[in-house]
Amino acid sequence: MELEQRVIKIVSEAANVETSNVQASTNFVDDLNLDSLDMVEMMMKMEEEFGIDIPEEKTEDLKTISDVTNFLKQNAN
Amino acid sequence: MKAIFPDLEGKRILITGASRGIGREIALNLAKQKAHIIFNYRKSEEEANKLKEELIQAGAVDVTALQFDINDSDSYQDKLTNFIKETGAIEGLVNNAGVSKDQLTLRIKKEDLDFVLDTNLKSTMMLTNFLSKNFLRANNVSIVHMSSVVGLMGNASQTSYAASKAGIIGYSKSYAKELASKNIRSNVICPGFIETDMTEALSETAKEKYISQIPLGGYGSTEDVAMSCLFLLSQASRYITGEVIKVDGGLYI
Numbered sequence: 001m002e003l004e005q006r007v008i009k010i011v012s013e014a015a016n017v018e019t020s021n022v023q024a025s026t027n028f029v030d031d032l033n034l035d036s037l038d039m040v041e042m043m044m045k046m047e048e049e050f051g052i053d054i055p056e057e058k059t060e061d062l063k064t065i066s067d068v069t070n071f072l073k074q075n076a077n
Numbered sequence: 078m079k080a081i082f083p084d085l086e087g088k089r090i091l092i093t094g095a096s097r098g099i100g101r102e103i104a105l106n107l108a109k110q111k112a113h114i115i116f117n118y119r120k121s122e123e124e125a126n127k128l129k130e131e132l133i134q135a136g137a138v139d140v141t142a143l144q145f146d147i148n149d150s151d152s153y154q155d156k157l158t159n160f161i162k163e164t165g166a167i168e169g170l171v172n173n174a175g176v177s178k179d180q181l182t183l184r185i186k187k188e189d190l191d192f193v194l195d196t197n198l199k200s201t202m203m204l205t206n207f208l209s210k211n212f213l214r215a216n217n218v219s220i221v222h223m224s225s226v227v228g229l230m231g232n233a234s235q236t237s238y239a240a241s242k243a244g245i246i247g248y249s250k251s252y253a254k255e256l257a258s259k260n261i262r263s264n265v266i267c268p269g270f271i272e273t274d275m276t277e278a279l280s281e282t283a284k285e286k287y288i289s290q291i292p293l294g295g296y297g298s299t300e301d302v303a304m305s306c307l308f309l310l311s312q313a314s315r316y317i318t319g320e321v322i323k324v325d326g327g328l329y330i
Binding site for chain 2: 035037038041042044
């Protein structure tokens with residue numbers, strides 16, 4: 001599965017919405033109503049899925065699907 | 078008295094201060110429910126092995142003894158992380174370890190206050206906070222904090238102890254609100270006059286005075302507290318969070 005699709009899958013599960021409702025520009029808070037705790041849980045799932053460490057201060061900058069995919073591309077092993 | 082909570086079977090539950098008193102009784106009763114008990118010990122490996130053996134005899138599906146001091150977060154972070162990685166998420170927590178240092182308020186030194194607040198309140202909060210990420214990965218998490226009826230009603234010569242125990246209630250209620258959406262529950266038990274080493278230290282006059290104020294009469298047993306704890310750990314209490322249950326024979330009504 002493509003990187004973006006894997007991210008979308010995790011995000012749609014966290015927000016409990018269909019993957020078709022999530023695009024690259026989708027904002028976690030504004031579009032999906034995720035709260036801060038949902039965000040922590042979702043970032044933990046990202047860490048597990050992609051085997052990387054997402055520093056806490058970095059998570060504040062990750063607001064959309066494309067923010068996450070860009071971060072993953074830059075930090076992937 | 079035989080309550081059976083089938084969902085506790087195999088549930089991984091960490092209990093602090095399991096070596097004696099109420100903590101030991103809770104561990105033994107969790108063993109009878111076939112839970113996987115994780116407990117910490119500070120010094121004696123021999124005593125820890127003895128308790129481990131006892132819990133297995135009582136029916137525990139598994140027992141893990143970890144050497145750490147709840148006041149020293151460096152001493153448990155790696156050990157608990159490794160346990161979780163190798164065995165699976167911790168699904169229940171009983172914050173039971175506690176100390177008291179009764180003295181007149183006029184005589185309390187900063188070190189005494191630090192000792193009581195650090196052990197009873199701060200370490201409870203630190204351990205629970207540390208395990209919270211782990212709890213997000215587990216199902217049906219239940220946390221039980223051991224407070225005291227003194228935290229509700231106050232008691233002369235126990236200002237530090239009462240403050241630490243009241244603090245636990247504020248912490249538990251806030252935590253319950255914060256984590257409820259993830260189905261993580263947090264509740265408090267406030268034991269009253271329970272027969273343990275800690276209450277044994279009280280003077281005869283003090284004991285008599287207490288007992289005369291207890292509507293149900295007499296001391297409570299550690300088993301009375303353990304039964305409430307099992308209930309709160311199990312899914313039998315799945316709709317209860319942020320609650321404070323007194324097990325005090327009506328002492329504080």
